[in-house]
Amino acid sequence: MKHVFTISLLATGLAAGLSAVSAANAGTIPAALAKARDLAPLPHGWLVLDKNALRLVDAAGRERASLPVRGRQLDVRTDSAGNTLALVIDANAERAVPVRADARAGTLAALPALPAAGYGIEAACLYRDAQQLTHAFLVGKDGQAEQWLLDGDAPARVRRLALPPHVKACRADDAAGTLYAAEEGLGLWAYRADAEGAPARQPVALAPPFGKLADGAHALAVVPGGVAAADGKGGLHAWRRTGAAWRAVPVNAKGVENVAVDADGRLLAHVGKGWKAVPLALTAAAPEAPLPVVLPRTQTEPVARAGDAADDPAIWLHPRDPAASRVLGTNKKQGLLVYDLQGRQTQLLEAGRLNNVDVRQDVSFGAERFDLALATQRDENSMVLFTIAADGTVAEAARLPTELEEIYGACVFRPAGGGLDAFVNDKDGRYLHYRIGRAAGKFTAQVVRRFRTASQPEGCVADEASGQLFVGEEKRGLWVTDADATREPRLTMVLPVGGVLKADVEGVGIYRAAGDGAGRGYVVVSSQGNDSYVVLDAAPPYKVRGAFRIGVNVTAGIDGASETDGLEVTSANLGGPFARGMLVVQDGYKRMPDGPQNFKLVAWDDIARALGLD
Known part of the structure; x- marks a missing residue:
């Protein structure tokens, strides 16, 4: 019963x-x-x-x-x-x-x-x-x-x-x-x-x-x-x-x-x-309107380290079977984790203290093509490059040193001429724009551009449809600049902290449906200060479409998400509830029951309904 x-x-x-x-x-x-x-x-x-x-x-x-x-x-x-x-x-x-x-x-x-x-x-x-x-x-x-x-x-x-x-x-x-x-x-x-x-x-x-x-x-x-x-x-x-x-x-x-x-x-x-009424000169303040709540559809198994361990996810799309796609997640006390879409761990690569990870597929280096993941390694201040096989198996391919002293966040971009560009940052605000190349069968890295934010950054995302690079500065807001290495990296404020966006600004992702072009799409930002996620247009004037929280899925027995560091989003049809795409977020506090941190998977369709998106 x-x-x-x-x-x-x-x-x-x-x-x-x-x-x-x-x-x-x-x-x-x-x-x-x-x-x-x-x-x-x-x-x-x-x-x-x-x-x-x-x-x-x-x-x-x-x-x-x-x-x-x-x-x-x-x-x-x-x-x-x-x-x-x-x-x-x-x-x-x-x-x-x-x-x-x-x-x-x-x-x-x-x-x-x-x-x-x-x-x-x-x-x-x-x-x-x-x-x-x-x-x-x-x-x-x-x-x-x-x-x-x-x-x-x-x-x-x-x-x-x-x-x-x-x-x-x-x-x-x-x-x-x-x-x-x-x-x-x-x-x-x-x-x-x-x-x-x-x-x-x-x-x-x-x-x-x-x-x-x-x-x-x-x-x-x-x-x-x-x-x-x-x-x-x-x-x-x-x-x-x-x-x-x-x-x-x-x-x-x-x-x-x-x-x-x-x-x-x-x-x-x-x-x-007996009981008596006691006069008291108090009145209730008008309550704030609550943010809409969406529910996670599934969650990954917890990481294998307690405390502040899980940090940033990325999504790899299977070329033939979308349901066989993978979620990659960093454990900054251990390495890189790989999960299937049911949240089961399929791999652990003990690569050390990895912080941010990003994925690009079908990256061309002359006649060679690779699916690649790039992560920042905080002990070595290096970039770790991983290859992803057609069946979703991940393998470490290279460790590329950087000039940074406290490497932190990263994202990647495929320039029109081939190869891979990596944007990596330091806690002091420095950004280095690297060109990843191939020579004699090995991966190489060369600095092609430098810029900085005034204070600590972390999350960033490159929008290949528009050529824009969105940069999160934790205490100040979301910036945009040109991702093209040949252009001057002038930062323009898109969404400052203080309104719907609450510091710290953490993970940033781009949702852009196939065929939408550069004029449509959405940026999703982790508003860590109030455990929410802000959605805004990915094109000027960068209109804010709303914000939401991730709540408890009572039926599935999945807790909500809070203090999110990294996130990633895709519009790819991954089947079932993820037919219009999926948002993956790091959860800073695993509940029901208490345990090490993990990642929550949210259907984009649920977000679109909650915010009235197209």
């Missing part, structure tokens, strides 16, 4: 999504709720957690249903249709139990408990991400914690994470993507709730001598525009959130044992023998 957890909850949580909840609760707190340890508003009622049961009561306080449980840590999410998912800790079993609640029908239905964590669960809370997927955080007394995805046929552990010891409560601000942890004795912390991307932690308020939160935080609630917490002495505190900063705001209540919010987002405090 499948454990169906798909709820399709569309609200943004109690802090920002309570407009979907009926106003029947507004202004009144039924007397029957007085003894509740914890409570949460529902459409047409309340969920109440007391000593021995989770109870569903209507707006007048009449009990409609109950589940016997010695529970704690009630949290809920409700959608615009009134569907509610609750989470409560079964204190006897030390398991987190999801519960479906329907106040209109008067029903409570416990779903299977989440798998045993292997430690006592001290706190638990729900989180709704930007993709509208529902997650649960489970926190142990010693700081062990896990994040679980509740959508799908069964819950899936997204990641393990470390939180402070002695966390008494947690809550998530869905709109801000923030997980709050109330640490007994020390204070209130804010963590990044999204599993994708670099972990982040900031103190909101601390106990003396670092702050004024007496004996740390013991209970908390996300309210519109900020967060509120009760300290260990019964004092109540609130903070207004502005970006990544929190500022204390006045709030007057003493003897507070717990806090919650009502249907209108009002702060409720449990004081003495």
Whole structure:
């Protein structure tokens, strides 16, 4: 029997999504709720957690249903249709139990408990991400914690994470993507709730001598525009959130044992023998419009090294069987990896610390023709050239030294007269334009042009249809110049950092369908600063067509992508979902489960639909 957890909850949580909840609760707190340890508003009622049961009561306080449980840590999410998912800790079993609640029908239905964590669960809370997927955080007394995805046929552990010891409560601000942890004795912390991307932690308020939160935080609630917490002495505190900063705001209540919010987002405090509303001058900021999300169709096997290892992909197209094409990927702690389109590794070439890789096929050197991949080798400051056989087998062919001191990024270009040009850069901004040739059966390299960016570059791509070279400067933006070695390399800014493009600027690729010519096509850029991908026209005036994120494919069990370094894109018909081409991106954080980095494969058709492209 499948454990169906798909709820399709569309609200943004109690802090920002309570407009979907009926106003029947507004202004009144039924007397029957007085003894509740914890409570949460529902459409047409309340969920109440007391000593021995989770109870569903209507707006007048009449009990409609109950589940016997010695529970704690009630949290809920409700959608615009009134569907509610609750989470409560079964204190006897030390398991987190999801519960479906329907106040209109008067029903409570416990779903299977989440798998045993292997430690006592001290706190638990729900989180709704930007993709509208529902997650649960489970926190142990010693700081062990896990994040679980509740959508799908069964819950899936997204990641393990470390939180402070002695966390008494947690809550998530869905709109801000923030997980709050109330640490007994020390204070209130804010963590990044999204599993994708670099972990982040900031103190909101601390106990003396670092702050004024007496004996740390013991209970908390996300309210519109900020967060509120009760300290260990019964004092109540609130903070207004502005970006990544929190500022204390006045709030007057003493003897507070717990806090919650009502249907209108009002702060409720449990004081003495009951619950009361506490005036709080906070308003929610208008949320930013979310970027569209596309899902990966498949992913590669993880690389064989932990940490920041995978970096840049390239695509080789099989000359006769597109489904037999290959994805090449660098492991900058080991070498070059080769994958099939199902993500299975077919080769590992231990060539050392390779950073960027690019591929060109049918490269002519007089009567000789090769499919070639070129990668930068960071230990030797060299270019490593690989040949690719007709069956997709990759072999190292040459190591070509460079003048650079910290070689970094690279891309290649086939000039009209034959041969191969390579653009390689240094962390200091220098670009060297090399002409790769053949002499006496060996590959050679000669510098034919030099230019530079003002600060560190990395990704670049040469568009052979237009003769343009697009160059990413990590902190400043995307530039364009002429790829022709005979022309002056004047850099022109195409898309500066600061708007849709967020630093660091990393991987760059060209999508150009066969026969489109130089007047059409798209540039795809990794906007690492906000874990997104920007698409713009490949021809002046380089109009931005939109940006998107790569999210979780729940059905396939594939996590999203974040902190992408390199990417590559092709318009070739690779069959199946990739009939209009494919985008391959490096994923900086492998989740579901945690593991070494890998590469995600995305259908271009999905991107085109999300952004309304031709």
